[in-house]
Amino acid sequence: MAQVVATTRSIHSSILSSPSSGSLQDRVDKLLKPSTFSSKFLSSHDKKKIISSVSSHRNTHIVAAAVKRSAEPEVIPVSPEDVPKREEQFVQLEQLGDTTAAVGMWTKPTVRRKTKIVCTIGPSTNTKEMIWKLAEAGMNVARMNMSHGDHASHQKVIDLVKEYNAQAKDNVIAIMLDTKGPEVRSGDLPQPIMLSPGQEFTFTIRRGVGTSDCVSVNYDDFVSDVEAGDMLLVDGGMMSLLVKSKTEDSVKCEVVDGGELKSRRHLNVRGKSATLPSITDKDWDDIKFGVENKVDFYAVSFVKDAQVVHELKNYLKSCGADIHVIVKIESADSIPNLHSIITASDGAMVARGDLGAELPIEEVPLLQEEIIRLCRSMGKAVIVATNMLESMIVHPTPTRAEVSDIAIAVREGADAVMLSGETAHGKFPLKAVKVMHTVSLRTEATIAGGEMPSNLGQAFKNHTSEMFAYHATMMSNTLGTSIVVFTRTGFMSILLSHYRPSGTVFAFTNEKRIQQRLALYQGVCPIYMQFSDDAEETFANALSVLKNQGMVKEGEEVALVQSGRQPIWRFQSTHNIQVRKV
Template sequence: MAAQVVAASGTAAAAAARPLGGGSGADGLRPSPRLQLGACASRERWSGGAVAARGRRESQVVSVISRAPRTEPEVLPVSPDDDAAVKEEANFQHLKAIQQLATAANGVWSKPNVRRKTKIVCTIGPSTNTREMIWKLAETGMNVARLNMSHGDHASHQKVIDLVKEYNASHTDNVIAIMLDTKGPEVRSGDLPQPIFLESGQEFTFTIKRGVGTDTCVSVNYDDFVNDVEVGDMLLVDGGMMSFLVKSKTEDSVKCEVFDGGELKSRRHLNVRGKSATLPSITDKDWDDIKFGVDNQVDYYAVSFVKDAQVVHELKDYLRSRNADIHVTVKIESADSIPNLHSIISASDGAMVARGDLGAELPIEEVPLLQEEIIRMCRSMGKAVIVATNMLESMIVHPTPTRAEVSDIAIAVREGADAVMLSGETAHGKFPLKAVKVMHTVALRTEATIPGGETPADLGQVFKNHMSEMFAYHATMMSNTLRTSIVVFTRTGFMAILLSHYRPSGTIFAFTDQ
């Protein structure tokens, strides 16, 4: 019996669908070899979801039934070549599908026809701190403007905040959030008259004396530096761009041998592999920057080098005392934070996988595994998670990314990251707009391949105890199962935000009278 169907919107579909499912009884027709279903459309017109190959029905169908002469089924001989032919045909279709990606409507450089879910965080710096560039970044795909408080002063950051707020006032349908990223307890080298080139095997000294900067010695801004390092430690510059092996130390100096040479510049970031500096997570400078953020009503804080949950509680207590509605995002970038990962994320509003310093303090092969684990943990708790550092590093100087960088973005999206971040690419890179465009198109294309219909993450036992969480959880289940969007009416926006924590596959449309 040959059976072909076509999608339709008529009410006769229910009756027509029962014979296809093999129903019996008074309310159905039993299939017969003497019935033949007439062809009404080709397979290409099944995009509306008429009937899947295995009999699954996704929309209504109409069948045309006509009698056909009785024919005996043809018996074909079975041979070992049959299985090989089937596999060969399957491989051919797979390769054909890959070849057609170049001309697909949602190809890499085509205009997207859906809204991207993965957000893009752009660091604003000398390359992008003008009105024109901020407007263009927002139009290209930027969702969050990041202010790196390790560089610049309050006056320069105030200018950026004012420009972003000016854009938001005139583009209410595409509001850009503002993230203030604290400097944290960074250990940095001092100033040098000019960059110096060091070769492997040379001797070099770091001292806690201020104002030292020669070809053989440079000062460090951390008074306990000598106490924190031990003979045999590996000292990394800028996350491993250069490395020094600690050979000996005195009361105020650490003598090293250059292990991996390179060019040493002023104010370089220093790490000791496997160790964290014994500094408070929030320094006096950070508190000044946090107060600056409260005064300017920023949306997010990214807190650097968080080691335990107490730091998060301390900051949130301060924000409550100032009546400031600012989300706290913890940056996971130190070895000390890993044992306390669960409590840190639980206390915060979200986390950032800061892979640069994380890869400097831990073995680099652990970073991809930690990234996946942090994303999984954040999703299970309903927390936002950002993947950062070296996403498109080559585009600081080159107009196109490496293929590995493109794969890095795609992997982060597929693992479930809520946002991906650009640092030097947009802060001081030569091609900031192209970098955002690449990140936008790669994320959008990857999202189109992620299957929907999965069960939403079980956010612990919370939804069992609160009615609103229960509604959000089951609404997400229905949306994923039916592959539909969710419409929510809200006064405060709480329910829309709660729904987003469960990450439904469909779009959330929030309506409010406020």
């Protein structure tokens, strides 16, 4: 079986080397660090030939250890569980007495996962213990789904996340509030109803109806919105009914795909969106709740046009609230207005559940790719959501298709991938996060650094910072360094993130709000630190923090960027990039 030699440039840990190894060590490094991805997949036979070229110079037991070590595919996620294992391996190597046994293996990793993970908090995870464990397993953003729970339960979660942020030294969790939106749902039933293909079933706008052949709908214009021949989907397509006829207050259907109908199920009409406002009265109450709690992001459901975004942003401005707006692309009406909607927003979420219900399901992967491309080109955050690890709600391991789904989202350039029911009410929330973490990290290791859309930065084309972000990225990629940036607004950090440098962007800020917000952006490691009036003192403090927390090593070079909208320790017209040794 082909073995993976995971030595990609996106991982900045160096291979262990011995000063006495000389040119022989260099030859082995050259053999084991190929320049192309395809050449990283070596057969076992090829590996044995490589090792055998060293055997005449090394003791037999050392070479045997090297063969054993190189035969194991190494993927190194950075999580508390993994670090002790790596330290044990180095103790074993020291006992062997020769670092050549570590050929093809990284030192204790300093690489971080770049793609961020959004976790929905629900009954399975709304305790202090679970939120702490989720954060340590890899959660970057805690999402509250306002379709479920009440303000009291969400207040508890927000308080717990803020408590975690207050005590965490090298990690921070952003808070996202996801509005319910104008959802059309069936009414309450005394008990679930089994629907069989060919059976007749009726939906009515009369309140309080719940029988074996008729149920209420919470939307008064439901009858006028549907026509005979429309396909009605329950729970995103878990069941489907064909509209046969309608009366003044009812819609009569024939069951096409049956199943168990429960209370308050979500209803869609294929190819149509409900003629409801994107922000309902309940949503406005939830938005006010978010303003009071100073959440970081709103995810707005069923956005159909840019006017909705402008309306919300104007309201937030009037409240003096600094909250970013993420639009959820999930309705058929939003697709023709995609460009203007994303332009007005701070980012987008590819909400594939309702999108796949309102549009032909084969369109969803194409739309996902297009939305990611559009967001990347406009410098906006983009999240891929829904069904990413759906099977892990009840099973401890994912399907292979789900693993590929995460990998595709990462390769397409998403800032974040999202877990919904998997962490909200699933049986294995921590395992789901760990799978997302390891798959993202492994996929990132195969992506060539420095790739970017040709039209990236159109949104910033009038600002000098764009040029500096581009050149800082090129310099970082060429030298193989991380980037250090100091920011009060987050602008420069976000711009650097969208250029996708191969190294980590360490974003130092003296604003806690900005630190939390930057937790969503790909490749950005936000760090809170008070700035000194003296630039050199602040630079030294920042490099000391990175070194003490093991994020960079002594002697390593970093690219230090001074640019952005608000000058810090520089004149308005002066921008610079420095390369400094830690």
